[in-house]
Amino acid sequence: METTFSYQKKRCQFGRQCLFSDKGPDLIDDYPGHTQWMKDFILRDPVDKSTQNAPMQSKHCVNTFRAEFSTSSMNHVEGGWPKDINIQDEEATKRYRRKIEKDDAFNPTIFQLAKTMENCILQNNAINIYQQYFDDVEPAPLIEPSSARIVSVFQDQCPVKRPISHISWSPDNGTKLAMSHCNLTYQAVPKPNESSHSYIWEMENPNTPYLVLKPESPCACLEYNPKDGNLLISGQLDGRVVIWDIRRGSDPVDHSQIEVSHRYPVLNALWITSKSGCEFFSAAPDGKIIWWDMRKLNEPLEVLIVDLVEDRLQCLSNALGVSALEYEASIPTRFMIGCENGQIYSGNRKGKSTMEKLNVKFDAHLGPVLALQRNTAYLKNFLSIGDWTARVWAEDCRESSIMWTSYHKTMLTDGAWSPTRFSVFFTAREDGIMDIWDILQQQKRSVCCIKVCDVSLKCLRCHEMGRLLAVSNSAGSTYLVELSENLTTSTRNEKTLLNAMFERENKREKILEARNREIRLKLQQQQMTEQTAEGGEKRLMNRADDDFEAKWITPEVKQAEEEYMKIVNEELKKRNLKEKEN
Structure with missing residues (x-):
């Protein structure tokens, strides 16, 4: 095998001929010497240095086998x-599988084969990165921090900003928001240029309202019909209920x-099944709950006065004011x-x-109950604010x-469960902060x-x-808050676990x-025993006094x-007369 190779090149490939001429030297730059540097100079001797005027080139070739x-494959599906089992008969194959699984040697055999199979799988390192090997396995949830951000703001169009008392999402996938503006402060004097209008907004257009509702009295609450996105009901500041139809414009259709x-x-006003x-x-602080039919608002279907004393007649002056109302469509006759x-x-x-209608009582809070809502998945559990x-x-x-939850420094104003993540609920506070709670993660403090x-x-x-999430404030603004994926997707x-x-x-x-009942019963028994003992002592003392008077007082x-x-007495009268004369 030859190890040499000759390079051949034509003269025309060397370039133009180099011509030299006689010329004097040109000074390009001058570097004067430094005496101080000369003292630090160290002479290196000997010095070895090699140079090559052209790059080295080589060529070789290696012949390999x-x-x-x-590539071949094997089908192990069936x-x-x-021989006596027909693989096309589903019932026969199921019976044979159950027979094999009930055998005592089935589990040990599977464990023994699993070790051999695991060894074969670990040896197979050639994996197609584009092939989906585990389509039937659910993806593991991504661990991401809980977060929320404001994506849009809807502001009151009135020059005098009014609080928002109620919000309702439309049933057509929540593309619209109905907001009622009303100042519920007791004996509040209306300001000049203060409007009674409420608004319906499109979620994609926060600049201009989709429709302006023009009631005679401000709307304290506003609720969409869950089956018809064109119908709404509202409870007014003057105590009436009003029907709205978006197709007919800004004026109400009917009122009570x-x-x-x-x-x-x-x-509060809610549609029922x-x-x-x-x-x-509808319900109000006057203590009445009234059932209505929107086709005839001249007369209510039923009136319930929340007076829960059995011995007296039902009287509106003795009724308890209703501050929150809850209704679940899947339980048509129940309400809270x-x-x-x-x-x-x-x-x-x-x-x-x-x-009989209000037969279950819960002593919940120290003040008015501001919000009530049942859990979406577990209807027996409900949230109160x-x-x-x-x-x-x-x-x-x-x-x-x-x-x-623990007691906050500021009062809570509203709360609601998440409809998709059943362990998450939200609370709103008077200091402008919204808390997000996940009771599966922690209960002492909010996750966000x-x-x-x-x-x-x-x-x-x-x-x-x-x-x-739509959150409103007392200045007439509603904020659209977007939650992170881990707060909306259930595992x-x-x-x-919940x-x-x-x-x-x-x-x-x-x-x-x-345990508390047992303790109360024991305390009652002790009190009764003590009262009985005290009564016996008093009777003995009375008898002793009677005997003393009979024996010694003659x-x-x-x-x-x-x-x-x-x-x-005569002496006291004389003194009083002298004092009057003086």
């Missing part, structure tokens, strides 16, 4: 069946008569109310009397809530806290898809309630006491 490979309406502002789809009910004294009542419309706390209740435990504005928050409503085991948590807390509260002693008291 090429290996030839072939292998290993006995003032004689049969509420005496106070209607704070009915055959006609036209029924709803929150009262101004902090109590919650679970009601059934089928009851005959008031006590009042004073400085938010509480989670179970219908089985009436004496105490199963979970609660966002400063929405500098004024008090009034109302919040969650979108049916769970990703957006596979979340519902199981159910186990609710059951555990419910059981714990029942044990505590039973008629002469009684006469002497009477004469003594007579002299004392």
Whole structure:
């Protein structure tokens, strides 16, 4: 094998001929010497240095033997069946599988084969990175921090900014927002140029309202019909209820008569499930709950006065004011109310009397109950907002809530469950902060806290898809808040874990309630025993006094006491006369 190679090149490839001429030197630059540097100079001897005037070039070749490979495959989809089993018969194959699985040697055989299979799998390092090997496996949830951001702001179009008292999402995938503007301050004097208008906004256009509602009196609440996105109901500041139809413009379609309406502002009005789809009910602080039919508002269907004393007649002056209302469409006859004294009542419309209709009571808060909502997945558990706390209740435990937040420095104004993430709920505070709670992660503090504005928050409503949240304040602005994905998407085991948590807390509260009952019974028995003992001692003392008077107090002693008291009284009269004369 030759190891040399000759390079050949033509003269024309060397370039133009180099011509030299005689010329004197040109000074390009001058570097004068430095005496100080000369002292630091070190002479290196010897010095070795090699140079090459052209780059080195080489060429070689190596001949190798090429290996030839072939690809083959094997189908093991229906292998290993006995001859008497027809693989096309589904029932026969199922019976054979059950027979094999019940065999005692099945599990040890599988464990033994698994080790061999694992070794074969680990040896196969050639993996196609574009092939989906695990399509049937659910992806693991990404661990991301809980966050929220404001994506849009809807502002009051009136020059005088009014608080927003209620928000409602439209049923057509939540593309519109209905907001009622009303100042609910007691005996508030209307300001000049203050309007009574409320607005319907499109979510994609925060600059101009989709429709302006023009009622005679400001709307205290406004609610969409869950089956028809063109119909709305509103509770007015003067106590009436009003029907709206978007297709007919800004004016109301119909309203109730003032004689049969509420005496106070209607704070809550909700649609109920009915055959006609036209029924709803309303509640107000005057203590009345009224059921209506939108086709005839001249007369209510039913009136319930929240007077819960059995021995007296139902009187509106003795009724408890209703500050919150809750209704679940899947339980048509059941409803819940929150009262101004902090109590919650679970009601059934089928009851005959008031006590039968409102037969379950919860002592919830120190002040008015501002919000009530059942959990979307677990209807027996509901959330209540009042004073400085938010509480989670179970219908089985009436004496105490199963979970609660710590007391905040500022009062809470509203709260709601997430419709897609069942362990998450939201609370709004007077200092403009919205808290996001996840009871599966932690219960002592919120998982996320966002400063929405500098004024008090009034109302919040969650979108049916769970990703957006509408939060309003007392300055007439509504903020559209977008939540992170981990706050809206449920994991596979979340519902199981939440159910186990609710059951555990419910059981714990029942044990505590039973223990408290035992302690109360023991205290009552002790009091009765003490009262009985005190009564016996008093009877013995009375007997001793009677015996002493019968033995020692004679008629002469009684006469002497009477004469003594007579002299004392006469002396007192004389002194009083002298003082008057002086």
